[in-house]
Amino acid sequence: MGNIEKNQAPEVLPDDWVKRAKKLSTTLISDGMDIPVEMNHLIKPFNIDRVLVGSAVTIEVEDGDNLAVHHAIYHSRPGHVLVVSANGNEKRAVIGELMVAAADALQLNGFIIDGLIRDVQTLSTSSFPVFGRGAIPAGPTKNGPGVINQPINCGGLKVEPGDFVMGDADGVIVLPRANVENALQLAEEKAKYEKARLESIANGNIKPKWLE
Ligand SMILES: O=C([O-])CC(=O)C(=O)O
Ligand SMILES: [Mg+2]
Secondary structure: OEEEEEEOOOOOOOOHHHHHHHHOOOHHHHHHOOOEEEEOOOOOOOOOOOEEEEEEEEEEEEOOOOOHHHHOOOOOOOOEEEEEEEOOOOOOOOEOOOHHHHHHHHOOEEEEEEEEOOOOHHHOOOOOOOOEEEEEEOOOEEEOEEOOOEEEEOOEEEEEOOOEEEEEEEEEEOOOHHHHHHHHHHHHHHHHHHHHHHHHHHOOOOOOOOOO
16 A cells, blocks of 8 residues: 555635635636636536635545545545646546545535546536546546645646635636735726626627727
8 A cells, every 4th residue: 555645734715715706707817817827728627517616635646546535535624625636647537426425525615637537427417516637437546655735736737735726617727825815806807897898799889999
């Protein structure tokens, strides 16, 4: 059995951030940022109707093994999102419907997997948000090793434990906490602009003023 290194679980996000983010979108937040906050396009929602916002619990596994992910579920609490780097493994799924049912019962906020999943028919209609690269029938081994709550690379971004994570139909963004308040304010302004722009289009003022 390989060792599972468990570090302290991060703080959850303030309720105010979660409420405000849920009224916005990943695109509105992305528009205000001058640092890369977007995971690459390979990390997609399995159910495009689900929105996830939470504090990152990071997990690194190897060779299609998911023992650390099982441990991380019970090392997390409501408000946490489990963010998993499967280190490029394309041969085995590292989560499935049983693990999602357990995470849902513990009121965790979602899974983001830079790797593969299985049991997609259930998970694509589940109310629990799951993001990942794709699916394969082959299941994981459960031997370790693995690391919980150390910085990881996921979807082309560095993710630190406790980072702000949001996922929706367009993909996943990750922000260091120091950037969140400002990012939410800019996104709220952009949301007002987009609402006004849609109203002008509906009223027949179709060409945008900035193009004059
Ligand atoms: O067996 C596993 O660890 C993954 C899986 O398919 C499930 O959780 O349903
Ligand atoms: Mg399964």
